[in-house]
Amino acid sequence: MYTVELSKRHETEIAEDAGRRAAFESRVAADEFIEPKDWMPEAYRKTLIRQISQHAHSEIVGMLPEGNWLTRAPSLRRKAILLAKIQDECGHGLYLYAAAETLGASRDEMTEALHSGAAKYSSIFNYPTLTWADMGAIGWLVDGAAILNQVPLQRTSYGPYARAMVRICKEESFHQRQGYEAMMQLANGTKAQRRMAQDALNRFWWPALMMFGPPDESSPNSERSMRWRIKRDTNDELRQKFVDVSVPQAEALGLSIPDPDLKWNDERGSYDYGTIDWEEFYAVVRGEGPVAKERIKARVDAWEGNAWVREAAMAHEAKRAARKAA
Amino acid sequence: MSELPLWEVFVRAKGGLSHRHVGSVHAAGPRMAVEAARDVYTRRMEGVSLWVVPSDSITASDPGEGASLFEPAADKVYRHPTFYVVPDNIKHI
Numbered sequence: 001m002y003t004v005e006l007s008k009r010h011e012t013e014i015a016e017d018a019g020r021r022a023a024f025e026s027r028v029a030a031d032e033f034i035e036p037k038d039w040m041p042e043a044y045r046k047t048l049i050r051q052i053s054q055h056a057h058s059e060i061v062g063m064l065p066e067g068n069w070l071t072r073a074p075s076l077r078r079k080a081i082l083l084a085k086i087q088d089e090c091g092h093g094l095y096l097y098a099a100a101e102t103l104g105a106s107r108d109e110m111t112e113a114l115h116s117g118a119a120k121y122s123s124i125f126n127y128p129t130l131t132w133a134d135m136g137a138i139g140w141l142v143d144g145a146a147i148l149n150q151v152p153l154q155r156t157s158y159g160p161y162a163r164a165m166v167r168i169c170k171e172e173s174f175h176q177r178q179g180y181e182a183m184m185q186l187a188n189g190t191k192a193q194r195r196m197a198q199d200a201l202n203r204f205w206w207p208a209l210m211m212f213g214p215p216d217e218s219s220p221n222s223e224r225s226m227r228w229r230i231k232r233d234t235n236d237e238l239r240q241k242f243v244d245v246s247v248p249q250a251e252a253l254g255l256s257i258p259d260p261d262l263k264w265n266d267e268r269g270s271y272d273y274g275t276i277d278w279e280e281f282y283a284v285v286r287g288e289g290p291v292a293k294e295r296i297k298a299r300v301d302a303w304e305g306n307a308w309v310r311e312a313a314m315a316h317e318a319k320r321a322a323r324k325a326a
Numbered sequence: 327m328s329e330l331p332l333w334e335v336f337v338r339a340k341g342g343l344s345h346r347h348v349g350s351v352h353a354a355g356p357r358m359a360v361e362a363a364r365d366v367y368t369r370r371m372e373g374v375s376l377w378v379v380p381s382d383s384i385t386a387s388d389p390g391e392g393a394s395l396f397e398p399a400a401d402k403v404y405r406h407p408t409f410y411v412v413p414d415n416i417k418h419i
Binding site: 032033034035037077080081084088144159162163171173174176177178180181184245248249252 | 338341342343344375402404405406407409410411412413415416417418419
């Protein structure tokens, strides 16, 4: 009896789910936004938590390569700018963590996943920042690539994520412009400064192309994410767009893109570019990037070293509340 | 009889937009507050979702301290993209 009752209930639930699933699919297909209290398939929720939290982690870890040059910025102007940019990255991480929290992920869970290596972040931040020119190259290329990725996400189907992206995109524009301006200054400077700018471009060009993720044919979740309007363009489409806008920008700087196969293709109205070293990409994603261990160690050290501050804040507040009650 | 508690009302005009504060209602509990908010603020399809929050749960910044609270942002023009000079012929930046 009991088992029959159970299986009956199970069947009704499945039927209900099928109905809700169909309604959900037609809502996203009609470009409607899904909000936290709406019913959503478990896989949609999980995919979003993964994508949004990894996006947040990228913003947070992304502060580290730039933090490396904060105390050695060449002028007070550059230092103030760099500080403001790093502050923005931190804010972007917080907007995104907050969006993921609306899906039921807790902040501590997400932090723990970053620290244990269970969650990934953008592979680009596992490369070291060796010279000041890297600050220019990161703003110009890395933030440039991020903007291309992020602009379509302002229309992503999950409301809180889309709204976080609107704020982020608005703030991101200064990041790219300050980077390009810094590159312009170096490219028009002394011979040594020009060399430094070219070297930064050489080192960051290919990792920047990898930021768009694996090629479409090896991106297994892309199709479903496109159907659910979580993603709106494929990795390769965005990568091509990035190449097409960046080449003239490099030319204007008088710098050359480190790709012998780069060539304008009249027929396609786009640049053809060389083969990306996907072995390197997957190795970096696996956590074998040049400074991957250092990055996570910095995060864990900060988290553990600051634990007493969080405890003190809570203790102070509890004391205050007790005093008020007394 | 004592006054019914006060609730602040937030309306989401349509999917994709955030909830915005529209005003307040008096109600005995959260359910009554939602229904009262519906009747007071969404009689003409103004929203697709409502939030009600007990007014005394809201902590506001002190308007008297507004000047000093927001002053740190005033001298940081470099947070704006227009602070940077990029020649007109450079596109997509």
